[in-house]
Amino acid sequence: xxxxxxxxxxxxxxxxxxxxxxxxxxxxxxxxxxxxxxxxxxxxxxxxxxxxxxxxxxxxxxxxxxxxxxxxxxxxxxxxxxxxxxxxxxxxxxxxxxxxxxxxxxxxxxxxxxxxxxxxxxxxxxxxxxxxxxxxxxxxxxxxxxxxxxxxxxxxxxxxxxxxxxxxxxxxxxxxxxxxxxxxxxxxxxxxxxxxxxxxxxxxxxxxxxxxxxxxxxxxxxxxxxxxxxxx
Amino acid sequence: xxxxxxxxxxxxxxxxxxxxxxxxxxxxxxxxxxxxxxxxxxxxxxxxxxxxxxxxxxxxxxxxxxxxxxxxxxxxxxxxxxxxxxxxxxxxxxxxxxxxxxxxxxxxxxxxxxxxxxxxxxxxxxxxxxxxxxxxxxxxxxxxxxxxxxxxxxxxxxxxxxxxxxxxxxxxxxxxxxxxxxxxxxxxxxxxxxxxxxxxxxxxxxxxxxxxxxxxxxxxxxxxxxxxxxxxxxxxxxxxxxxxxxxxxxxxxxxxxxxxxxxxxxxxxxxxxxxxxxxxxxxxxxxxxxxxxxxxxxxxxxxxxxxxxxxxxxxxxxxxxxxxxxxxxxxxxxxxx
Numbered sequence: 001x002x003x004x005x006x007x008x009x010x011x012x013x014x015x016x017x018x019x020x021x022x023x024x025x026x027x028x029x030x031x032x033x034x035x036x037x038x039x040x041x042x043x044x045x046x047x048x049x050x051x052x053x054x055x056x057x058x059x060x061x062x063x064x065x066x067x068x069x070x071x072x073x074x075x076x077x078x079x080x081x082x083x084x085x086x087x088x089x090x091x092x093x094x095x096x097x098x099x100x101x102x103x104x105x106x107x108x109x110x111x112x113x114x115x116x117x118x119x120x121x122x123x124x125x126x127x128x129x130x131x132x133x134x135x136x137x138x139x140x141x142x143x144x145x146x147x148x149x150x151x152x153x154x155x156x157x158x159x160x161x162x163x164x165x166x167x168x169x170x171x172x173x174x175x176x177x178x179x180x181x182x183x184x185x186x187x188x189x190x191x192x193x194x195x196x197x198x199x200x201x202x203x204x205x206x207x208x209x210x211x212x213x214x215x216x217x218x219x220x221x222x223x224x225x226x227x228x229x230x231x232x
Numbered sequence: 233x234x235x236x237x238x239x240x241x242x243x244x245x246x247x248x249x250x251x252x253x254x255x256x257x258x259x260x261x262x263x264x265x266x267x268x269x270x271x272x273x274x275x276x277x278x279x280x281x282x283x284x285x286x287x288x289x290x291x292x293x294x295x296x297x298x299x300x301x302x303x304x305x306x307x308x309x310x311x312x313x314x315x316x317x318x319x320x321x322x323x324x325x326x327x328x329x330x331x332x333x334x335x336x337x338x339x340x341x342x343x344x345x346x347x348x349x350x351x352x353x354x355x356x357x358x359x360x361x362x363x364x365x366x367x368x369x370x371x372x373x374x375x376x377x378x379x380x381x382x383x384x385x386x387x388x389x390x391x392x393x394x395x396x397x398x399x400x401x402x403x404x405x406x407x408x409x410x411x412x413x414x415x416x417x418x419x420x421x422x423x424x425x426x427x428x429x430x431x432x433x434x435x436x437x438x439x440x441x442x443x444x445x446x447x448x449x450x451x452x453x454x455x456x457x458x459x460x461x462x463x464x465x466x467x468x469x470x471x472x473x474x475x476x477x478x479x480x481x482x483x484x485x486x487x488x489x490x491x492x493x494x495x496x497x498x499x500x501x502x503x504x505x506x507x508x509x510x511x512x513x514x515x516x517x518x519x520x521x522x523x524x525x526x527x528x529x530x531x532x533x534x535x536x537x538x539x540x541x542x543x544x545x546x547x548x549x550x551x552x553x554x555x556x557x558x559x560x561x562x563x564x565x566x567x568x569x
Contacts, residue, residue, distance in 0.1 A: 034561060036326050036329065036330060036561050036562060037559045037561045038559075039330070040330070040333045040334065040337055040558040040559070041557075041558045041559055043337065044337065044558055054337060054338045054339070054340070069282065069285070069286075069323070070285075070322075070323055070326060073285060073288075073289050073323065073326060073327055073330075074326055074330050076289055077289055077292060077326070077327045077328075077330035077331045077334070078330045078331070078333065078334045079334075080289075080292065080293045080331070080334075081292070081293060081296070081330070081331040081332075081333075081334035081335050081338070082334045082335075082337070082338050084293040084296065084297065085296075085307065085334065085335045085338045085339060086338050207293055208293050208294040208297070209290075211286070211289055211290045212289065214286075218280060218282045218283050218286065219282075220276050220280040220282070220283060221280075221283065224275055224276065
């Protein structure tokens, strides 16, 4: 299967193409620049390296979030439009799940997270079993302090990983002590090839309905809801 | 397709309408699909950029598909993909720009980045041919501009607003009158049964300038309302609306007329959302009657944001070979030249 995968959910952007199910080319750019400028030229580059034409593609894989709202939409708009106009299936996967899948340890909790600012994180909980990577707790937007408490209560060894720089290192060790292994973020860039591999065994979803998973309401909307509830 | 009959798939997502259209030869509308978010933003009293962007990404491919279906074309029929590059809300623009790039890449089609205002002007070309030189009055929530054109694709800015756009002043005054969003059509409606009793100032700026300014007028209206409320005097909303509207339209019509005469143009073309305003349409018709200058105001569905106008403007760029690369980016502050 020829698969094109795109992840623009955070500062590191990754694009990869699998040719007949094997990685042919992957490009990761970790610069504070606009993904909108970079993503299609990157797609063009990996496709050329793989010696594939757009019509040779059979599946599009997209990292659906969480992550930067704008970043997510850049990747999602590109991926949806490719899948729709080429009339091929599309699979959307959690950006955190992709990161968790890059950890190869089995039977340990894997807790990937992205910094969501002001003490908050986007976090999920996964575990690699004999059959693959399983979701233990769904992705969420949560205060890091609360999230670490949740992890502590599980009373198991946990591997924490993040692809973005953060200031939680001390807090993680303070809360979880010797039960935790924290992977340095320089070792953990999201790889679109992993996204592509995972996507091959997932059910495709309807392209039109697809939207990023922000895990956060727009502030104006939550204020509006709050106001409406008070009025009742 | 023959060279002058090219078919362009066009996308517009600069504000709160997700739009796609198929346009042939720059003049013929094969389809024009607009998914409006007006109802969604109404409860916030204005467009919330993040909300707009979220809706664009949900609508984009469905709107594209509908535009292709209604035009009864396949990708084999399409000669180019065009998209609004700016100006507009950056997050909103990005959805359309990246969709356009992906479709162009997938089908190896040329890509055209279009200026939103060029689109508004070229909406008129879907109705009748242009004759140069012409003058265009662009009035919308984000723009108030007088643009002179000597030939296709040549835009010379001869006047613009120095503060609020005309549509923006409408929205702010509507808010002060406690009218629901969007305020423009509401004020226009109220004004029809009111009179210009308040005589708000007309801001013509210095002699010979074709620039506009509406923030002084807006402040004058808001202050007047404030005074009345403090003194517990009744507010005649119809008359306030009519007085405000008379001031805006006097200035717009008189300046536009002066500029049209001075530049000896053959046509005056009105563009942008505010050109849907009934009083503006009527006053312009009155003023240009017998002037020897042809006046064109697009039908309502082409006044508001749509992608057909982007396809029409893109046709000129297509023939000029003005194509963009896959590194095309949204540009919220895009200039016209």
